[in-house]
Amino acid sequence: MQPSEFRFSYPLRVRWSEADLQGIVFNGHYLNYADVGVTEYYRELNAANPGRDDLSGNEFFAVKTLLEYRAPAMFDDLLDIRLRVSRLGNSSMAFSVGIFRHETLLVEGEIVYVRADQQTRRPLPIPAGFKEAIRQFEQVAPSEA
Template sequence: MDKADFRFSTPLRVRWSEADPQGIVFNGHYLNFADVGVTEYYRALRAAAGVKPGEGLDGSEFFAARTLLDYKAPALFDDLLDIHLRVSRFGNSSMSFLVGIYREDSLLVSGEIVYVHADQQTRRPTPIPEAFKAAVRAFEHCLPAESGAAIQG
């Protein structure tokens, strides 16, 4: 996983409550770190594309369907981490984020989060709006792969 493949990153400082008595980050917190990254990615995407929160989604939302994290080295209390994310794939109703959590140039955790675009009321998958895909394509410098298959959750 190459940092140069990510246009977006956000810093995050490890807090005391996220570490065990030895000062090592508990593994479950890395998913929270990735989630902070996703939130900040959307904020940066909105700023770059001029899209307001919820605009163009028309009663739909993205729901997490699958997560995978590979632990390579531990983060420690008070480390300054960089959470890198990029949309790596679009399906018809799903998309995948690649995640890289770094301390300086050391990759600590890599992973993938798959989201399904769905109606907020029924939670049934719906196609991702083309305007959203276009905004992501314009934002990223590594274009997402595209396929028509949805992730079933």
């Protein structure tokens, strides 16, 4: 996994409260970093599609997270949180996550979301317009997403 594999990037500096006494980031914080990245991904997706209000991801619920740790982040490191939508299904989508320090991969993973009704949590199809906005944002041909 290389930083160049991702269109989206968000910088995040490791805060003191996220590290132990040796300055190493506690592993539970990496999922929070990925979540911040997803939020900022949607913010940038919306900025790339002015006038649309259906690209917030508010109807998506996380159903699976997987993180693989390669190297530790340290207090005050400037991290590069990188994400891309790696799969768009009928009602689900997957983000590939890479957390880097410079060019060094620290953590890689995947977060799978399902679009669902807010009340019943039953899956709903992802609208075609949402999928197209993702494809354009990712600069991926429809047959590849």
